[in-house]
Amino acid sequence: MLELRTITAGYDRRSPVVRDFSLILAPGESVGLLGPSGCGKSTLARVAALLHRPDAGALVLDGTTVRRWRHRAPRELRISVGVVFQQARLSADPRLRLADVIAEPLRANGRREEAAGRVAELAEAVGLTPDLLTRRPHEVSDGQLQRACLARALALRPRWLICDEMTAMLDASTAAALVGAVEDYRTATGAGLLAVGHDRTLLGRWCDRTVHWGDNETGSSGKVTCGRCG
């Protein structure tokens, strides 16, 4: 279970971006989080990925309450959540080749020897050719770069995957390919998915259920009221 319990988060304690947001994600389940631009979806995604400390509330990952964030979070917890960001251009180190971008999490966890094999496997899963793997981020398109970012997020086989507007800047066919790669991974491993976005049609077709941002702002009571939509 990935549980967000009455999360209040933001960048200024006096005016938080997210107030009392609650969500429960079961293993293997895919939840789409819909909301208008600037409402705090990405902040929430960062909280769920242990990248941003909430001002109040708790994140419970498989029964463990997360108490420390970012670098201080235990490594097993951090790598159990894979994350794909909206802007591929900013999410890949401009100095690394795509193969290194994808292999970076494996190397950071001392699993250097299995990197080459896993990179080849992931590249095939997300549809990157060996030629593209030798290029640097500025030499590939946004779609190709986002494929590499997805491969990087899947490199450590996370139990939870958070896609923060993963397909927002991409054309329909690339979006479909990426969603397909995510779904293949989930069928193979049974990972849970939190897809954040504002594309109602896409998330409606992609996810088991979708949650609308407004439905969750329950004020001080903090009850979980997940809306359903098709």
Place this chain on the structure above:
Amino acid sequence: MTCDSRTPGTTTVAEASVPTGWRSHGTNRRSTRTLRVRTSAALVTVTVLAVLLVPPLVQLDQQAVDLSAKLLPPSWAHPFGTDDVGRDLLLRCVYGLRVSLLVGVAAALTATVVGTAVGAAAGALGGWADRAIMRIVDTVASVPHLLLGIFIVAMFRPGVWPVVVSVALTHWLSTARIVRAEVLSLRSRPYIDAAVSGGASRWRVTVRHLLPGVLPQAALAAVLMVPHAMWHESALSFLGLGLPTHMASLGNLVQDARGSLLAGQWWPTLFPGLFIIVPTLAVAGLAGAWRERINPRRRSELML
């Protein structure tokens, strides 16, 4: 059909061929810039070659005293003239430049390493550690740096390394500030978040993603520091605090020649002075061109 003539390629070509005042101004500027870079590069090459090749190739003793030939004006035998004990000034200047360049490069490298380490630590740790480190930097920066340098030099016996230490320990501050600012701007990029999420430790993020990102800025700061460090070495030697007086350094040469200047002998001060100014301006010219190339928008950030 009208669409064809409006393709981006055609438009660019058409615009480029229009001779506007702005464009001609641009080309002029570029040609002066090229001239500056070429002159600087040539001067730096000549300087480095002279400093590296003259001592081993020319078997002349720079300390050879010849009192019968003292204070000779420039001539074919002594192109820069001789000093008050008859030593050849051209040879002394080359040896002096050698010492000054060594001090300049060593001090600039040390200052850059220290500054990069401190700045990266402050930027990567953030929070109270960042504030504490930067307040220390501000404190050191608030002391006039020549004064602090004199204080450090005065603690040791005269020699090359005390001068290097003195210049390095007073000049890492600006590098630390630049590196910290760059690290702070890199730290909030999503690719750092992605690395953290992928299990990278703080150390790994710093070494793998942050430091390589600030390296161009740090290298540029190092090159810009070389002329400044040379000036400092000359200043310390001129004040009699730098290198031992028998050692030819540009500052010592000017200091020794001070007395004869009043008697009308201009060459013992002029030539060492030129040897300070010309190579430092050449290095600064190259560094400035490089800075404009890697970061055209921030011309005022680093000063000589």
